[in-house]
Amino acid sequence: MLHEGVRTCSGCGASLIAKLVLKAARKPVVVVSATGCLEVATSILPYTSWKVPWIHNAFENAAATASGVEAAYKALAKKGLIKEVPDIVVLAGDGGTYDIGFQSLSGALERGHDFLYVLYDNEAYMNTGIQRSGGTPRYAWTTTCPAGEVLKGKLEAKKPIALIVAEHRIPYVATASPSEPHDLIRKVRRGLEVEGPAFLHVICPCPRGWRFDPSLSVEVARLAVKTCFFPLWECRWEDDDMVLELTGPSKLIAEVPELKLPVEAYLAIQGRFAHLFRPKRMEPLIRQIQADVDANWKLLLRRAGMA
Amino acid sequence: MARVEQRRIGMMGDEAVAYAIKQVEPDVVAAYPITPQTIIVERFSDYVADGLVRTEFVAIESEHSALSACVGAAAAGARAFTATASQGLALMWEILYIASSMRLPIVMVIVNRALSAPINIHCDHSDAMGARDSGWIQLFCENCQEAYDTAIQAWRIAEHPDVQLPVMVCLDGFVVSHTLEDIEVLPDEVVKEFVGERPLVRVMGHEGEVPYRLDPTGREPLSMGTFAMYDLYFEYKRQQEEAMRAALKVIEEVGREYGELTGRYYGLIDQYKLEDAEVAIVGLGSSMGTAKDAADELRDEGIRAGVLRIRSFRPFPTETVREALKGVKTVAVMDRALSFGGPAGPLMMDMATVFYGLKEGPTMLNYIYGLGGRDISTDDFKAVAQDALRAAEEGVEGLPVKFVGVRE
Numbered sequence: 001m002l003h004e005g006v007r008t009c010s011g012c013g014a015s016l017i018a019k020l021v022l023k024a025a026r027k028p029v030v031v032v033s034a035t036g037c038l039e040v041a042t043s044i045l046p047y048t049s050w051k052v053p054w055i056h057n058a059f060e061n062a063a064a065t066a067s068g069v070e071a072a073y074k075a076l077a078k079k080g081l082i083k084e085v086p087d088i089v090v091l092a093g094d095g096g097t098y099d100i101g102f103q104s105l106s107g108a109l110e111r112g113h114d115f116l117y118v119l120y121d122n123e124a125y126m127n128t129g130i131q132r133s134g135g136t137p138r139y140a141w142t143t144t145c146p147a148g149e150v151l152k153g154k155l156e157a158k159k160p161i162a163l164i165v166a167e168h169r170i171p172y173v174a175t176a177s178p179s180e181p182h183d184l185i186r187k188v189r190r191g192l193e194v195e196g197p198a199f200l201h202v203i204c205p206c207p208r209g210w211r212f213d214p215s216l217s218v219e220v221a222r223l224a225v226k227t228c229f230f231p232l233w234e235c236r237w238e239d240d241d242m243v244l245e246l247t248g249p250s251k252l253i254a255e256v257p258e259l260k261l262p263v264e265a266y267l268a269i270q271g272r273f274a275h276l277f278r279p280k281r282m283e284p285l286i287r288q289i290q291a292d293v294d295a296n297w298k299l300l301l302r303r304a305g306m307a
Numbered sequence: 308m309a310r311v312e313q314r315r316i317g318m319m320g321d322e323a324v325a326y327a328i329k330q331v332e333p334d335v336v337a338a339y340p341i342t343p344q345t346i347i348v349e350r351f352s353d354y355v356a357d358g359l360v361r362t363e364f365v366a367i368e369s370e371h372s373a374l375s376a377c378v379g380a381a382a383a384g385a386r387a388f389t390a391t392a393s394q395g396l397a398l399m400w401e402i403l404y405i406a407s408s409m410r411l412p413i414v415m416v417i418v419n420r421a422l423s424a425p426i427n428i429h430c431d432h433s434d435a436m437g438a439r440d441s442g443w444i445q446l447f448c449e450n451c452q453e454a455y456d457t458a459i460q461a462w463r464i465a466e467h468p469d470v471q472l473p474v475m476v477c478l479d480g481f482v483v484s485h486t487l488e489d490i491e492v493l494p495d496e497v498v499k500e501f502v503g504e505r506p507l508v509r510v511m512g513h514e515g516e517v518p519y520r521l522d523p524t525g526r527e528p529l530s531m532g533t534f535a536m537y538d539l540y541f542e543y544k545r546q547q548e549e550a551m552r553a554a555l556k557v558i559e560e561v562g563r564e565y566g567e568l569t570g571r572y573y574g575l576i577d578q579y580k581l582e583d584a585e586v587a588i589v590g591l592g593s594s595m596g597t598a599k600d601a602a603d604e605l606r607d608e609g610i611r612a613g614v615l616r617i618r619s620f621r622p623f624p625t626e627t628v629r630e631a632l633k634g635v636k637t638v639a640v641m642d643r644a645l646s647f648g649g650p651a652g653p654l655m656m657d658m659a660t661v662f663y664g665l666k667e668g669p670t671m672l673n674y675i676y677g678l679g680g681r682d683i684s685t686d687d688f689k690a691v692a693q694d695a696l697r698a699a700e701e702g703v704e705g706l707p708v709k710f711v712g713v714r715e
């Protein structure tokens with residue numbers, strides 16, 4: 001579905017995620033991309049990486065564009081001009097989702113268009129050179145929240161985007177990691193099967209922006225899950241109630257809490273957190289990150305009825 | 308094509324547009340309300356609610372998204388329509404360029420309204436002028452009848468294989484949008500036949516020649532909205548310009564064909580008593596109706612006045628305008644918008660090029676009028692024409708820009 005030779009950096013999580021998502025599709029699929037690394041790296045004229053019909057419109061309007069594509073196919077099918085409405089998959093980064101694209105996403109979810117929105121979350125605006133987004137985690141370094149003498153990276157916590165999306169009461173919301181490809185593929189399929197909008201939030205390691213060796217991408221994603229920095233779950237609405245279930249390694253950790261690794265294991269291998277460890281260890285900041293992770297994890301356990 | 312039986316209905320400009328769009332029945336309408344365009348969205352919603360159209364109506368959360376959805380819909384091979392005004396058009400700005408550069412034949416009605424600040428809901432042309440260079444065809448209407456007629460013709464122009472560009476149909480806020488007029492409408496089936504189904508052009512994609520759309524079967528994939536560097540981008544722009552030039556002919560052809568059907572002929576410009584005119588008033592939109600009345604009164608007073616209304620502002624019909632103004636002594640160019648700090652108003656800047664480099668040409672003066680809905684009367688137009696005549700006799704230096712009806 002995606003030609004080999006994609007011009008992303010080596011170790012890029014985004015192209016890996018795109019490949020897995022497209023692998024999961026069983027019907028014809030049309031892809032809508034928001035502006036960002038994946039879009040740029042896959043469509044440099046006169047080449048394209050896309051074996052499927054693909055459209056990019058702008059940065060903040062992937063969900064609105066998908067709304068139009070979906071409405072068009074519905075109308076053409078009504079008139080008998082096309083036989084079947086294909087699956088529609090949006091691929092957008094965190095900037096295009098948490099921040100500038102949030103309005104168009106929220107509107108499309110409320111209207112109930114039938115598409116799967118995949119957020120590949122590399123936790124910063126990577127295409128423009130690693131700037132902070134609403135998805136950047138606390139104390140991470142980016143070029144617009146650098147680690148300086150006074151300020152130590154981003155001061156604010158990561159926006160809980162998947163839960164915010166879930167509160168739109170759409171049929172299906174899930175999180176996934178490229179380190180758990182089977183879990184990811186199953187969730188893509190589930191998201192495509194449901195009637196109406198589905199949202200898949202995928203953690204997307206970025207060697208350039210997170211400052212780690214490109215060979216470690218999958219390992220970094222795995223540690224994000226194992227430390228509960230990025231837990232895996234899925235959620236649907238039943239009888240006006242949110243039914244949230246942990247999946248894969250996260251479910252296991254919920255059952256066997258000793259398996260949960262300290263977040264430091266995840267932080268220490270990424271240069272974007274280096275200022276927390278060098279020149280001297282910033283214990284309170286590391287503890288704050290651990291507290292964030294624990295609080296979020298506790299909230300999820302409660303929602304999953306496993307607290 | 309034979310002349311068809313038409314019905315007369317009393318409708319406001321906005322209603323006339325909604326009615327035309329109901330008859331065209333585009334596949335997707337995505338729109339957001341804003342005064343004075345709102346009635347279009349509301350009436351169309353009624354048609355949807357009453358099951359009179361099969362259109363997918365997307366009551367979307369912003370104008371930016373409205374046009375974005377139209378881009379998606381048109382790329383999927385559908386007919387897409389939206390309408391807006393003022394702040395809404397300003398919000399769309401980014402996507403205007405994308406729609407035209409992706410060569411998507413979207414039709415959008417603009418109900419011209421001033422831009423904030425101060426916030427103002429009344430007519431001027433600042434909104435459309437902000438979209439002047441965005442690669443959209445811009446057709447300005449004088450009245451409700453023309454708004455109806457143009458909202459039908461626009462599809463044929465946009466979708467013509469030599470054009471493949473989006474079309475903006477502009478009508479003046481309140482003066483046209485909210486003014487009741489007896490208009491002649493075609494039977495539904497005649498409109499349907501006139502616009503037909505959207506023809507898809509074929510393009511060379513990475514897997515050979517394919518129809519220009521996001522193929523729902525996935526068998527003929529295209530990548531749309533790609534990334535181009537300095538090695539290819541320029542050629543895209545050059546082709547857009549070619550398409551604009553081609554549109555000049557297509558607008559006339561479609562106008563002629565529509566005229567045969569309805570008896571109402573439209574072209575690139577609308578000429579009123581220009582044949583023997585010594586002074587011509589040139590402008591856009593509804594106030595040219597007032598200018599025509601002024602021309603009549605001036606003629607009663609022995610001044611040979613005429614009016615040239617530009618219908619196609621983009622593409623700009625330079626040669627047609629030059630031809631129409633041949634022999635005219637002096638021209639009053641009316642601008643209902645400002646280009647702050649520019650050499651003149653936006654229409655004047657175009658008009659100044661019409662006779663550029665030629666030995667002979669009329670005297671030209673620029674008059675800025677009607678901003679934020681400020682009224683302009685026949686007397687104002689008469690005074691403008693007389694001023695332009697006087698200037699021609701006395702001789703002018705450079706390019707005088709004057710303001711009509713403003714406190715100094």
Ligand SMILES: Cc1ncc(C[n+]2csc(CCOP(=O)(O)OP(=O)(O)O)c2C)c(N)n1
Nearest residue numbers: 035036037059093094095096124125126127
């Ligand atoms: C309206 C607008 N503002 C800014 C930009 C510049 N820009 C292009 S991509 C990008 C960041 C994309 O970040 P993200 O969505 O996180 O995707 P990534 O590049 O990380 O894959 C920015 C700021 C733009 N293209 N459009």
